[in-house]
Amino acid sequence: GENVEQHPSTLSVQEGDSAVIKCTYSDSASNYFPWYKQELGKRPQLIIDIRSNVGEKKDQRIAVTLNKTAKHFSLHITETQPEDSAVYFCAATNSNSGYALNFGKGTSLLVTP
Amino acid sequence: EAQVTQNPRYLITVTGKKLTVTCSQNMNHEYMSWYRQDPGLGLRQIYYSMNVEVTDKGDVPEGYKVSRKEKRNFPLILESPSPNQTSLYFCASSSTGSGANVLTFGAGSRLTVL
Numbered sequence: 001g002e003n004v005e006q007h008p009s010t011l012s013v014q015e016g017d018s019a020v021i022k023c024t025y026s027d028s029a030s031n032y033f034p035w036y037k038q039e040l041g042k043r044p045q046l047i048i049d050i051r052s053n054v055g056e057k058k059d060q061r062i063a064v065t066l067n068k069t070a071k072h073f074s075l076h077i078t079e080t081q082p083e084d085s086a087v088y089f090c091a092a093t094n095s096n097s098g099y100a101l102n103f104g105k106g107t108s109l110l111v112t113p
Numbered sequence: 114e115a116q117v118t119q120n121p122r123y124l125i126t127v128t129g130k131k132l133t134v135t136c137s138q139n140m141n142h143e144y145m146s147w148y149r150q151d152p153g154l155g156l157r158q159i160y161y162s163m164n165v166e167v168t169d170k171g172d173v174p175e176g177y178k179v180s181r182k183e184k185r186n187f188p189l190i191l192e193s194p195s196p197n198q199t200s201l202y203f204c205a206s207s208s209t210g211s212g213a214n215v216l217t218f219g220a221g222s223r224l225t226v227l
Binding site: 001006009032034036043044045046049089100101102103104105106 | 146148156158161169171172203215216218220221
């Protein structure tokens, strides 16, 4: 099955700096790559996703890039704010044959004022 | 309000005492799934269901059972709980018959097995 590796496991940045979280996947047939944010004590919520037919997607301060050749994708958060502090999970799946969504182990992001 | 509802939210039980965690969604979603979350291990899929009467194993199905008799409900059954099943459990659903769409998560059920 799909194996998703996520790095780093913890990340600390100062407010206003950028944060980058990277994920690699093993199944070249994977075509859907979502990112979820989980605040302390809350449920995971989707913040952005990308499908394999595009290389980059942006939503305000958040962007995701996908490199299908290298089988990796990244989450970029610019102008970080304290409310960005959370655990972020990447995931990957093949929508054509796979119904399992495999998550990375998560990155704990701390944004200090 | 569109939501996924899990019960109980918190449960302390003893080894071997059968328990069921219920999950219900009111969005007419086809896809439902159970995850467990453990420190350092992220979210691991236990079972998923593409539609009524269609279920399949995820990465960590041992010790768990599920059923999907109705579209809205997807209970997680622990026939004989053991301490290594102490975890935070999330139910999630999606509008398509696959995991390749936005997952809506329940609030989580924290289970402790003594």
